[in-house]
Amino acid sequence: MYIRRSLSADQAGIRQNISAENGKLKKIRMKIHSSFFNHSYFIIIILGLVSSCTVVKKYQPYKPFVFENEIHINGKMNSGEKKELENKLETQIEDSVKPVFKSVLFVRHVLNRPAVFDSNYIKRSVQNMNNLLHNNGYYRSDVQAEWNKVDTVIRNDKPDQYRLKVNYNINTGSLFRIDSISYHFTDTTLQRLVNENKDKSLLKKSEAFSNQQIDEELNRLIEVFRNNGFYRINREMLKAQLDTVNVSLIDASADPFEQIQLQVEAQKKYQNPTIDIAILEIPLKDSSITQLYKVGNVVILPDEPAELMTGMRRDVERTEYGNYSIYSRYNLFKPSFLVKRIALKPGELFRASNFNKTLLNFNRIEAWQNVTINARPRDSIEPAVDFFIRMVPAKKYFFSADFEGSSILSAQNQLYNAGNKGLALNFQLKNRNVARQALQLENVLRTGIEFTDFSKILSTEMGLSNRLIFPRLLTPFKLKNQEDFLNARTYVNLDGSYIDRYKYYKINTLNAYLGYEFQKRANINWQIRFPNIEFTRIYDIDLGFEQLIRDYPLLSYSYNNGLIMGINGTYTRRFNTSNPRIFNYLRLYGEESGLLIGALFKKQTQDGKPLGQLYRFIKLSADFRHYVTHAKSMWAYRVFAGYGLGFKTENRQGDISLPFFRQFFAGGPNSMRGWQLRKLGPGSSIFYDTLRVRTITTDPPGVVEKKFDDRYADIQLEGNVEYRFDIFPVYGYWLRGALFTDIGNVWVRRSSSPEFKYAVFDLGRLYKDIAVAGGAGLRLDFKFFLLRFDLGWRLKDPLYASDEYIKPQNDGWFITSNMRRPAFQFGIGYPF
Template structure:
C-alpha cells in the first residue's frame, strides 16, 4: 500500500525530484505469514497530549510504547525502501486492556495520579486476487497524563544516629527537591545515593533494603494502580483542595536491622594481590613468590610487573576505613591499564575482628603484543592531534606493546601509507611512521594533581612521527614532529526531573612542548608561481614550529540527543620568537584556534545531525625583513572534500568571493585561509540490511567558506579574499546532496554526491543561485566514517 502526497519542485534540480519519489517508498509496508481470516495488528501508535518540553514528551512516548503488550507491537524490518511485517500478532481486545493497565502503572510511577488513556481501533479489509483477504487492525492510543504530583516536603528520619548525621551532611546533594515532579525512579535513585554515602563511610553491608520511603497516606493510595475505583473516588474528594497543584510529602526512614553487621563501620584488614594469574584454568603446579609492600601481600607467578607500580594503582589499603569509592577507583583503574584484561576484587570477614574486611585482588594480564592492519580515512579539520593536511584513504599497520618496562606503559608504532584522490585521480601520496609512548600517570608535581582521584583516565604522552608527502607537480614535503603532553578525562552521570539520563564526558589534552620541522621542496614551476605573490611565498616555505597545544572535548548525552563540543588552541614562537635570529629564520610565529559543536538527535532508525565550525589564526612572525601575512599552509584552514563542503573538491573552495584561483597561473593551487566558518545539517536514515551490511543514506546541506585576514594581493582578482564583517555572510557557499553509506559495524564507507547550490565566486551574478546547475554537474566524494 503506497501513501503519497503532492509536491512542488523546481525544474532546476531534477535530482531533488528523484529523491522525493524515492522517499515516498518509505511508507510502503508488506505483510508476510498472515493467519487467514483473522484480524492482525498492522500498526500501533501512541499520541501524548501534554504541556511538556519536546525531549520529555518524546521520552515519555517511547517509555509508553515499551509498556504495550507484545501482542500489540507490529515489529517490522527494512529491506531497502520497503518495510516487511512478518508473522504479525493476532489482534485481541484483551491485549488493549492489558496495555492500558501497564501504561497507567507507568504514569502513576511518574506522579501522574489521574491519567486518561483512550484507544481507537480501526479495522480495514484488504483484498487480493490470489491470496486470502487481510484484516488489518490499527490501534491508536491517545494519552493525556494530566496533572503531575510535585514534592512538597522531604524528610529524613533514620534510627541510627550516625546514619542520620551522614544523611543530613549530604542533603544538599539530594535528587529530590521541593517543587520537582514526583517519580518512583528518582526516589529509588535517592535511596541508592544515600546507601552510597553510607558505604563511602565504612558501612560495607548496608543496602537499599534497609531504607524505605514513606508517602503521605492520601497520595500514596491514589498512585497505587491496584486501588479499588470506589475507594479512589472517595480519596479524590479528600484531595479537592490540592487538585490544581497536587503535592506529596515523603520521608525516608530506616527499617529495623535484619543483621547487626549492617550497622558496623568496617576497616580494611589484610590485602592479598595476585597480579599475574592466567586467564585460563591451570592445574599444573607453579612456583610462586610472596612479597610484602606497603602492608599488602603480593603473590606472583612471574616477573611481568614491577610491584611498586602495581601498589600505586591500588586504593584499598590495610588499616583504612572502607570506602566504596576506593573499591570503584581500584576496579576502574585496573580496567584502564592496558596490561590487564580484567580483575576480580573479593571481600571476606576477617578472623581478627568483626569490623575488619580482608581483600583479595586477582588480576589477569592481557596479551602483551598486538598487531593490527586497518583501512582508514585521514580526516583533518585542522585538528592539532594530527600533523598534516592530508585528506585521503590509506592503510595503517600498527604494533602495540601493552606492558613496556613492566609498568603497563603502552607503546604504539604505526606505519601508514595512503593516497588522496582529486582532479588528477591520485593527486597526493603520503607515507608516515609514528611512535607513541603512553605512561599511565601524570608526570607532574603532585600539588598540580591534588584531585587526581576524580579523573576517569589520565596519562602522559610522548609522541614522535615523520611524514613524507608528495603533491603531484607541486612539491615534496618532509616533516618530523615530537611532543610531550598530558591527557585526562572526567565523567559524570545524573538524571533530570523528567527521568532522562544525562551522561557527560570531558577530555583534555595538553602538549608542552610541541616541536615540528617541515622541509618543503618546491617544483620550479610551482616556485615561479609563488614568486609572483609574496604572501603565498611566505605561506609555502620550510618552517619550524615550537609551541604548545590544547584540546578540550565534551560529549553530553541526554535522552536521544547527543552534543559534542570541541575547542582547540595552538601557538608557536610566543617566547622563542623574541630571539631575532630565530624570528627571521625558519621559526613560525602564530596563534590559532577553532571551535566545533555537533548536535545529534537519534530517532532510532534515523538521525538529524547539525554541525557548526569556526576557526581563525594570526601569523605575526618574520622571514628576513618581511612579515608573515598568512598562516603556514600546513597550519591553515581549508574547505572542500569528503568531510567539508562536499560540493567542492578537496581544498578547492575560497577564498571568499575572490576569483584569484580561477585563472592561470593559480588555478591548480590548493586554497588555504586564516579564517573558516562552516555549518552543516544532515538527515541520516536506514534503507535496509542485506547480507549483514546496513545500507544507509542521508540528505545534507553544507554552508561555509574560508578567508584571509588581508587580501592575497592588490589585484582585482583578489578582491573579496579577505574577511569583512559587512559582506562575509554574502560569501557563504551552499552545497546540497545525498549519498549511500555502507555500514559494516566496525567501519563505514560513504559515497556522497553533492551540488553547488550557491557558488560565492558568482556572488555578483543575478542568477548566483543554482548557477549552471545540471543533473550531472555534482561532485562525487568518497569517505570513511561520518564527516562529523
C-alpha cells in the same frame, strides 16, 4: 612562470567557466531550466506515492490483526514533551499487537505473519501505559483503548484481509510535583551522613515527580554510605514513602471556618497536585549491615594465567611490599609500580570509590587483558574486608597491519595532499610492558599514495611515529591529589614524515612533544602538548610554483620552511541532558607558537639566526555538536568556528597568516561535501579558479601548464545538519541512509593583494561568501567500523558572486553545471 587569468569589466552579466581542454574563459550564461524543478517535484510525488505501498504477507484469512496503533495524548505539555511521552508510551504496547514493518529498497513496507488479534494484549498494553504514567508523576492518568472498529480491506486478490486500527486515548491529568523531601534514619551515623550530603540530593522541591528520580536518589545514598565504611549496606534497608493526602482535611476537630479555607486550598492543590517524599530506614535483624568496615589484607596476583584464576598455587613467589602481599609467577611487573595504582589502603575505612578507582586504574592499562577484585569480609571485633586483586596479563607484543581507502588518508594527509582518492597501508608494533611498569611503546609506519583517476599520482607519503606512554602524569613537581585525575597518561612522541607533492614540492616534517591526557570528571577530557616542537622543511619546489609564491605575499609566508615552538591543548566535554535521547558534545582547541620565545629572543628571529624560521601565531577553534536520537533515526547538528592570527617576526613581514599546515580548509567527506577536499573558497574569490602554473621543460622540450588550487585560510565558519535513518539489515549488518546539508566557507584574515579582495572575511559580504551543499548518502555499518558513501551537490556556489562586475542570478544558487555534477565522497565513520 605562472599565468593569472583575470576577468575584465566588459563581462558584466556573464558567468565564467574554465574549459579544462584549453584553459580559456568561456562566456556561459548559467540558468536553471524550469524543467529541473518540474521533474524534481514529479519525482518527489512519485516516491511519496510508491513509498506508501504496504504489503501484508502470510496472514490468517478472515481473522483481524493489528495493522496500526495511534496514541492520542490530552494533557498540559508542549509539543516536544508530548512527542517524548508518546515515544515512551509506544514502547509499552505489547509485541503481539505491535505490527513490525520491514522496508525494502526504500519504497516497499512489508508486514509478515501478523498475529491474530487478541484483546488481552490490548488490556496489558493499557496497564503498561498507566504504570509508566504513574512512574512519571501522572497519578490521575486514564488510558482508554478502542479496538472494536475493524476495517475490511477489499482488494481484487485479497478480499479476506482484515486490518484493525487501535486508538489509545491518553488523559494524563495533572502532573504531580515534589513539595517536600525528608530523611529519617535511626542510626545516628547514617543520619549524619545524610545531613552532610543533603545539598547533593537529586530530589528538588517543585520539580516533576518520577519513580526514576527516587531510584537514583536511593542509589546516591547507598553510594554515600559505602564510601564511608558501610560495606554491607544495600537497597533493601531503604525505602521511599510517598504522601499525596492533605491530612488536615480529615481532622474532625478542626474549626468549621478553617475547614472551609482548607477546602479552598485543597481545590487549588487539586489543580496543581504535589507529593511529599520521605526516605526511611527499614529495621533489619542483621546488625552487621550497619557496621563500619576497614580495609584488611590486600593481596596482589599480577600475572595469573587465565586457567589458574580459581585459586592460589604453590609455584609462585611471594613479596611483601609495604602493607601489601604480592604473589608473582613470572615477575613481570615491579612491586612499586603495582602498589602505586592501588587506592585501597590497609587499615583505612572502606570506601567503594577507592575500590572502583583501583579496578579502573588497572583495567585501563593494556598490559592486562582481565582484572578482577574479590572481596572477603571478616566479621570480628574490628570488622574488615580482605581484597584479592587477580590479573591476567596480555601478550607483551602486538602487531597489526591496516589497509585504508578513502579520499582522506590520515590527519597528516589532510594538511598536505591535494587529491581526492587514496590508498594507505599502515603497520603498528606495540610493546605493552616496557621496563616492567606497563609502559607502552608504539611504533607506527604509515605509507600512502593519492591520485585522481587511478592513473595520475598526485602525492605519496611515508611517516614513522614513535610514542612512549606512561599510565600517569609526569611533572617536574608533585601534583596534589594526583589520584583525582582519571585516566591520566603522559606521552613522549617523536614523529617524522616525508611527503612528495608531485611536480610542486616535497615536505619533510619532524615533530617532538610531551603530551598529557587526563579527566577531572568522567565526561570531561583534557589533552595538552607542552612543549610542542615541530620543524617543517619544504624543498625541490617547481620553478613555476616558486615564482607563484614569490609574487603573492600570502602564499610566500605560508609555503616555506618553518619552526613551531609552543603549546596546544584540547578540551572536550559531553553534556548529558535530562532527556536520554538528547546529548551534546563540545570540543575547544587552542594553540600558540613563538609568542613567549619570540618576545624574549626577538633578535634571534632574524634571518640566519637560530629562531629565524620561527612561526608566531595563535589558532583557536570550537566544535559543538547536538544529537537527537529516535528508535530508528537520528538528527545530528554541528557548528564549527576557527580563527588564526599570525604575528610578524624579524624575518617575517608583510601579509602574515598561519603556516599552511596549520590553516583551515573546507570540502571533502567530513566538511562541505559538495566540494572536493580543499577546493572551496577562500570567500568568493576566483583567484585559484583562474590560476595556472606554467613550467618550461627540457626533456622533452615544451611548456607544461598545471592548475594549482589547494586552498587554505585563517578563518572558517561551518554548520552541518544530517538526518540519519535505518533502511534494512544486510546479513546482520545495517544499511543506513542520510540526508544532509552543509553551510560554510573559509576566509583569509587580511591581504594587501587585490587578487584576494573577495577572499578576506567581510561581515557585509557574509551571505555572498557562504557556500551551501546538500545531498544524500548510504552507510554500511559493520559495528566495529562504518563505510560511508555520499553524493553532495553545490546548491549555492560563492564563486558566482565573486566579482562586482558580474551579476549572476541568485548569488550562485542552483547553477546548472553544478547541479549536473555532484561530488562523490567516501569516508570511514560518521563525519561528525
